[in-house]
Amino acid sequence: MGMQTLYQKVNADRIVRRIEELAKCSMTKKGVTRLSFSRESEMANELVAQWMQEAGMTVRRDGLNNIIGRYEGKWPDAPVLLIGSHLDSIIEAGKYDGVLGVIAAIEVIQTLYENGMRPNNPIEVIGFCDEEGARFHTTLLGSRAIAGNLREEELFAKDANGITLAEAMKEIGLDPFQYHTAARHPKTILGYLELHIEQGPILEQMNQACGVVSGIAGQSRYKFQVEGLVGHAGTVPLPLRKDALAGTAEMILAIEQIVLQYENLMATVGKLSVFPGASNVIPGLVEGTLDVRSIDDGTRRTALNRIIEECKEIAKQRGLVCEFTKVMESPAVLCSSRFIDVISSVLEERKMKSVRLVSGAGHDAMALASITDIGMIFVRCKNGLSHHPDEFVAAEDIKIGTSVLLDVALKLTS
Structure with missing residues (x-):
């Protein structure tokens, strides 16, 4: 089966349905409030783990509660391509920030699995535990743990109720002092890909579904x-x-x-x-x-x-x-020129302009950039609105974005 027909098999309805299900894992009725190491985040992790298994992945959680699904490659010992985003939110957030990247990555693997395809390199999908920092005011906890850049004193950061990160980790059955086991060796990683909503108006003004990120401000x-x-x-x-x-x-x-x-x-x-x-x-x-x-x-x-x-x-x-x-x-973080080139070529194959966008917002990719090549794909969102209950991405754009992610992942792993 050619790539051409494979990407058409991306199931946008399934992605939208899963995003809606995750949106119910919320402390508030208005928007989505899913703070890290909470009952709501544990519910979200269980759903994500179940979907990863359905997509043919083996699932584990690491020393900082990042949820990781692995889809084995033809060469099991080859460096792994990581694809992911975050599952936590700010208070009264939208449904798509972070979540779209995780669910689109699961859909990429499910499309390969349902069509009997194995990449050469293994692929791991990651749902990071805490990117926003809304609970402990310490951003990028999950991705910095994987990059080996988390410091022990951060375990003692407190939330509004005086609960430390270490105590919150214990409550869900993790040993906080094993956080360093989440760190990955750079040689074992091929690179990191992240699909994310743009959180800005440029793609909408251009009337285009996706763009390639050149770097993070x-x-x-x-x-x-x-x-x-x-x-x-x-x-x-x-x-x-x-x-x-x-x-x-x-x-x-x-x-x-x-x-x-x-x-x-x-x-x-x-x-x-x-x-x-x-x-x-x-x-x-x-x-x-x-x-x-x-x-x-x-x-x-x-x-x-x-x-x-x-x-x-x-x-x-x-x-x-x-x-x-x-x-x-x-400091600013630049995306890898190799990843930018691959994403640009896929956009051009789809008759889209390879528009290069700078991310003014921070992302998990920033933390991973210290140990591996990173690449990001932005997907258009309505009115450029984000961090708000009215955040919205059209199903058609979700399908295009996910199929771009699928092609990029295949080009990098085959």
């Missing part, structure tokens, strides 16, 4: 504080005020102007707290967050330095004090 997160002077709203004339909020407003507009001067750069002031926060009091203190992202680390750093300098200059002119504190920094 590096990210800097800062907290900032702007300090002025509290005063009475009715008695202090404007020229004499040291209004921390007015100064912050000018800074936010300056950040926007700086960012517009660069290609492939994003900056967001996402949270502000104003003190004392009364309608008749001039704000004396503003605390906020700054998030800066780019696929080019040099651009990100240059722009960040300019932003901080400009904000301090605005503060100085207004008689304010402005301080920035770094919270997190992760």
Whole structure:
């Protein structure tokens, strides 16, 4: 059987049905809330394990509760192709983020299995336990454990109820101090493929179902504080005020102007707290967050330095004090040129443009990039909306995306 006829056998109805079933494993009625190491995530793992078995895979969970299905190749000792995404969600998420990648990967294997096909290299499908970090505020737990980059102190991260990651792992029957057994040796891995919803509007604007990801943006997160002077709203004339909020407003507009001067750069002031926060009091203190992202680390750093300098200059002119504190920094990750080429060629075979997209959001692929080649396929989502109950991917796009994933996996393993 040729690839041409094989990819037509991808069963989109089965994928959609499974996504709907997983969406029921939720703590909330609105959207999907499935936090890691919870009753809901265990229910999801059981369903995924059952579907992996139906698709001819042997199933295990590793030392950090990643669920892994293995489909044996003609050469059992050959390096394994990993395909996967995450099964956890944020609070009141959509149905497709992460989940689509896991279910599409199972469908790829089920299509091979039902048609009696074995690749040369073994393929493993992974449902990562915690990518979002919504419970313990520690992102990419599952994929970093597999990459061997998880640190023991992270076992003591606490959730909102004061439960540590180690305690949550014990509750579901895992020994937290065996987390390092999840680590994989780079020589045993052929590469890692991830299909994911785009979470942005570009494919929809192009009227195309899929695109190839060129890399994942590096990210800097800062907290900032702007300090002025509290005063009475009715008695202090404007020229004499040291209004921390007015100064912050000018800074936010300056950040926007700086960012517009660069290609492939994003900056967001996402949270502000104003003190004392009364309608008749001039704000004396503003605390906020700054998030800066780019696929080019040099651009990100240059722009960040300019932003901080400009904000301090605005503060100085207004008689304010402005301080920035770094919270997190992760470098940009580039997808493997070999994987980009294979995905591009499959898109072109399907009469699609091999559009290259930069992922502004983080993914499990970032963590795996430290030990192996990575490749990502983005699938169009309605209005570019994600991390929201209205997140939606059309069945037709799911079929096209999964069939692209199938062809790419076959080209890499045969």
